[in-house]
Amino acid sequence: MPEVPAEDEEAKMSTITDGYFEEEYYISAEDAGEFLIELGEQFHDSDEITITGDDWELPFAFGEPIELDIEFEGDGEPELEVEVELSGRVEDEVPNLE
Template sequence: MPEVPVEDEEAKMSTITDGYFEEEYYISAEDAGEFLIELGEQFRDSDEITITGDDWEMPFAFGEPIELDIEFEGDGEPELEIEVELSGRVEDKVPNLE
């Protein structure tokens, strides 16, 4: 599973399955590449991913399609943003009420 690089591995893990969660990391290009490769392998192999951080893990079952946004700003300091947005998988089909 993709794991955000951390310094202290001894913290107790908590599982995030509801509520709101957001973290931002500043890591090396090499670490970002490894994270994205591991995440991509999970996308390829399953419709469930698990991401872990220093003291948390987040399992997530997703559906199709996956939204991929690529944004480039070239004025002043150039910036490239790549965003992947996943919708949660719906387990049960909605009944037809006709």
């Protein structure tokens, strides 16, 4: 059973910056759409995104290009998978020697 923090305790937000992290959610199409809109706005506005959960946040600075993979499987139960893969931004740029 989940524990609710006592009044004198605050829920602690974990910031994920290294190691391995994975979460999987089963949500409504409406909630997925809202998530994708908010993520898309972050892509549009900056080269850094932050994704948050109930007790975690994952900030990520990305570089270009962004890999977008669309996969459709129509045999049996049709399935469509849309995957966005980001590579971390490299901070040090190669100097221009011209």
